[in-house]
Amino acid sequence: MAGPIYIADDQGAVRAVQLDGLTALFHAPSGMTHLVAPPAPQILDALRQGPADARTLLARISAVYEIEEGSAEAIEARLDELEAAGLVRRA
Amino acid sequence: MGDVMSEQSSKEGVLANPTRRTVLALGAAAASTVVTIRPALAQTVGSVMNCEIPVPGPEHSGQYIAADGSLVAPGTPGSFAPPARPITGEEAKTLLRGGLTPNGMDSQSAQAYANYIRRLQSGMSGFTCYASLQLPR
Numbered sequence: 001m002a003g004p005i006y007i008a009d010d011q012g013a014v015r016a017v018q019l020d021g022l023t024a025l026f027h028a029p030s031g032m033t034h035l036v037a038p039p040a041p042q043i044l045d046a047l048r049q050g051p052a053d054a055r056t057l058l059a060r061i062s063a064v065y066e067i068e069e070g071s072a073e074a075i076e077a078r079l080d081e082l083e084a085a086g087l088v089r090r091a
Numbered sequence: 092m093g094d095v096m097s098e099q100s101s102k103e104g105v106l107a108n109p110t111r112r113t114v115l116a117l118g119a120a121a122a123s124t125v126v127t128i129r130p131a132l133a134q135t136v137g138s139v140m141n142c143e144i145p146v147p148g149p150e151h152s153g154q155y156i157a158a159d160g161s162l163v164a165p166g167t168p169g170s171f172a173p174p175a176r177p178i179t180g181e182e183a184k185t186l187l188r189g190g191l192t193p194n195g196m197d198s199q200s201a202q203a204y205a206n207y208i209r210r211l212q213s214g215m216s217g218f219t220c221y222a223s224l225q226l227p228r
Contacts (some may be wrong), residue, residue, distance in 0.1 A: 028213055031222025033128040039115050040124045065115035074117035078124060085125045 003054050005091035006079055008047035014087070016041070030086050043078055044087060051091050054079060142223065143177035146204045148216030158199075160206025171200035177217075183208055184224050 015026040023041045025034045039061075046052075046060040054076050061067060061075075082088040118124065147154055147162055154162040155170035163170045174196055178186070182193040187208065192201040211218045 031213065031219065035126040035128065037124045039117050042115055061115060061117075064112070066112045067115055067117060071117040078117060081125045085127050087125070 003076070005051045005053050006047060006057070006083070006088045007051045007091050008044050008088050010048060014044075025087065027087060032086065034085050034087060036087075039078060040082060040087075043075070043082065047088060142180040142220035144180070144183055144208055144211070144217030144220050145177040146173055146207050146217075150216065156200070156203045156207050158203050158206070160203060160208070160210045162207075171203045174200070174204060178204060178208070180220050180224060183221065187224070 009027070009029065013028050015028070017024045017026075019035075021037070023036050025036055025041075026032075027034065042061060042065065043057065046057050046064075049060060052060065054072065057079075058067070058071060058075050062071075079088060083090070146156065151162050153165060153173075155165050155167055155172055157163045157167065157170045165172075174193070178193055182191075183205075185191045186193060186201055186205050192198045196204070208217070208221055211221045
């Protein structure tokens with residue numbers, strides 16, 4: 001069964017500043033600033049390629065990075081965090 | 092010359108070998124990777140209740156508001172005169188949730204004002220007040 005489809009705002013809505021391993025994101029539509037650690041920026045980048053569910057997103061990420069066993073559960077937890085912060089939303 | 096060649100081929104080797112790619116740890120199910128910094132204005136309930144959104148902002152004073160919230164020339168058919176006073180944060184909050192129309196405003200113009208507020212962007216008067224209304228919890 002396919003999980004929920006997630007969407008990220010495009011790059012123009014989010015200003016990113018690299019801060020020594022962390023990334024500060026200013027999300028213009030909400031006026032909020034978020035400090036994110038890897039893998040959050042990588043997940044957002046992968047999601048900007050188009051709306052995707054957790055499994056598709058994992059496939060996009062694993063095309064670029066080595067990922068560990070058991071990542072499916074972890075990516076869902078990361079998506080929940082990003083959704084709570086307002087950086088991703090469900091389609 | 093020979094050194095350059097061998098350096099190039101070893102670089103290609105790294106790119107071609109999937110086991111040498113960057114490892115991205117997706118973390119444990121419980122680890123948090125996001126910290127949200129909220130605008131200082133939103134830290135007290137009082138400030139949200141008391142902040143005001145001028146419709147339109149002083150930079151566009153005198154313009155009318157179309158039903159979709161865009162600003163148009165005064166008297167444009169189908170548009171609404173600006174409200175006589177700014178809309179408070181508390182009024183905007185209930186209005187945007189489809190609730191009560193602020194006192195002294197009719198419901199059609201209030202919908203146009205609500206659309207104007209939804210279109211506010213950073214740097215426009217009332218944006219910080221609007222942003223603070225959007226905060227979760």
